[in-house]
Amino acid sequence: xxxxxxxxxxxxxxxxxxxxxxxxxxxxxxxxxxxxxxxxxxxxxxxxxxxxxxxxxxxxxxxxxxxxxxxxxxxxxxxxxxxxxxxxxxxxxxxxxxxxxxxxxxxxxxxxxxxxxxxxxxxxxxxxxxxxxxxxxxxxxxxxxxxxxxxxxxxxxxxxxxxxxxxxxxxxxxxxxxxxxxxxxxxxxxxxxxxxxxxxxxxxxxxxxxxxxxxxxxxxxxxxxxxxxxxxxxxxxxxxxxxxxxxxxxxxxxxxxxxxxxxxxxxxxxxxxxxxxxxxxxxxxxxxxxxxxxxxxxxxxxxxxxxxxxxxxxxxxxxxxxxxxxxxxxxxxxxxxxxxxxxxxxxxxxxxxxxxxxxxxxxxxxxxxxxxxxxxxxxxxxxxxxxxxxxxxxxxxxxxxxxxxxxxxxxxxxxxxxxxxxxxxxxxxxxxxxxxxxxxxxxxxxxxxxxxxxxxxxxxxxxxx
Numbered sequence: 001x002x003x004x005x006x007x008x009x010x011x012x013x014x015x016x017x018x019x020x021x022x023x024x025x026x027x028x029x030x031x032x033x034x035x036x037x038x039x040x041x042x043x044x045x046x047x048x049x050x051x052x053x054x055x056x057x058x059x060x061x062x063x064x065x066x067x068x069x070x071x072x073x074x075x076x077x078x079x080x081x082x083x084x085x086x087x088x089x090x091x092x093x094x095x096x097x098x099x100x101x102x103x104x105x106x107x108x109x110x111x112x113x114x115x116x117x118x119x120x121x122x123x124x125x126x127x128x129x130x131x132x133x134x135x136x137x138x139x140x141x142x143x144x145x146x147x148x149x150x151x152x153x154x155x156x157x158x159x160x161x162x163x164x165x166x167x168x169x170x171x172x173x174x175x176x177x178x179x180x181x182x183x184x185x186x187x188x189x190x191x192x193x194x195x196x197x198x199x200x201x202x203x204x205x206x207x208x209x210x211x212x213x214x215x216x217x218x219x220x221x222x223x224x225x226x227x228x229x230x231x232x233x234x235x236x237x238x239x240x241x242x243x244x245x246x247x248x249x250x251x252x253x254x255x256x257x258x259x260x261x262x263x264x265x266x267x268x269x270x271x272x273x274x275x276x277x278x279x280x281x282x283x284x285x286x287x288x289x290x291x292x293x294x295x296x297x298x299x300x301x302x303x304x305x306x307x308x309x310x311x312x313x314x315x316x317x318x319x320x321x322x323x324x325x326x327x328x329x330x331x332x333x334x335x336x337x338x339x340x341x342x343x344x345x346x347x348x349x350x351x352x353x354x355x356x357x358x359x360x361x362x363x364x365x366x367x368x369x370x371x372x373x374x375x376x377x378x379x380x381x382x383x384x385x386x387x388x389x390x391x392x393x394x395x396x397x398x399x400x401x402x403x404x405x406x407x408x409x410x411x412x413x414x415x416x417x418x419x420x421x422x423x424x425x426x427x428x429x430x431x432x433x434x435x436x437x438x439x440x441x442x443x444x445x446x447x448x449x450x451x452x453x454x455x456x457x458x459x460x461x462x463x464x465x
Contacts, residue, residue, distance in 0.1 A: 238287025264304025
């Protein structure tokens with residue numbers, strides 16, 4: 001039994017294929033082959049019929065002969081029809097008995113999915129058809145995801161959370177207004193919890209791509225083995241665990257913005273894969289031979305010292321050049337104390353709604369206490385402090401007592417000498433407690449990689465999900 005033929009019958013979903021060829025024998029041979037493999041067949045013998053059949057029958061794929069009676073060698077007639085088919089977004093595989101690399105390149109450049117030379121290899125033809133149909137279904141799913149993301153994005157717009165009253169943030173805002181309308185790549189630097197992702201969303205909201213998705217990826221959270229699948233997607237069966245199609249982040253962000261957070265944690269051996277798509281705009285979905293062209297605006301962020309990583313040979317200089325066309329350093333919370341009150345009030349409003357506590361206000365003494373704190377965890381830490389204060393509030397006013405900063409400050413100023421392993425274990429338990437067991441967030445607070453934290457959790461037998 002021919003296994004290639006058997007595999008091609010899987011998941012055809014009764015797809016309709018238009019065979020466009022002026023040779024009746026060719027059409028008959030293809031009809032017999034494809035019908036036996038589960039496809040519904042319609043035919044066209046000239047250019048006019050091709051257009052009419054695609055409009056009326058709306059086939060899932062077209063097998064298009066390059067040369068009809070008007071022109072038997074150049075392939076120009078097929079290329080002319082291909083242009084019309086591209087307006088209908090129907091995947092097209094070209095066929096010709098006069099195959100050449102030059103002609104194949106022309107067809108692929110004009111939007112054809114693949115190129116088959118007559119006489120065809122049955123297994124190769126069936127595999128190409130199956131692959132292109134799968135790819136087209138993936139594109140349709142991708143479009144559905146994009147529409148869903150766009151609607152969710154408009155619902156969850158963070159514009160009301162963007163606060164830039166301090167001098168440091170006003171300088172950032174002025175720069176954002178200048179660069180947002182461009183498509184230049186942006187690298188955002190700053191401490192953990194300083195609001196780098198919020199800044200990335202702000203740039204997107206003020207860009208010409210604002211009506212398209214903003215897709216964020218935490219690079220530190222992607223296992224090395226799943227890197228290509230996560231960013232570029234995969235087709236069902238592309239590898240052992242590929243049980244279904246997966247849409248990659250580059251596809252989801254098409255015509256929008258792709259935000260690569262924690263870019264400094266990206267392993268050196270994976271960096272060339274990202275560099276290639278940034279240099280050429282091209283990538284392949286795993287399991288597909290078709291090259292995709294990315295149309296995204298790239299924003300990346302890190303708290304790592306990239307210059308030191310360069311010196312240590314852990315980050316590629318050519319990749320950094322692609323990322324840092326424009327660089328913005330997000331100020332730490334201690335450098336923008338004039339924003340403390342509006343930031344705090346914004347968090348109070350948010351958590352009051354979440355926990356159904358109305359009309360909460362911040363006392364003047366409590367505000368001064370917030371300004372005196374060192375905020376090693378920046379805005380993320382402020383969010384945790386305010387959330388806890390809202391939960392502890394028994395009146396309509398949040399006071400110093402509800403902030404619980406005295407205990408935190410005292411603990412930070414008193415260092416108890418103890419075995420290093422014991423101190424490390426306590427820090428990890430505290431970070432896991434503060435982040436409600438979120439390993440990635442705890443790793444950020446501890447300023448170590450996610451994998452390093454997992455190793456320590458296992459070492460100290462600390463439970464995690």
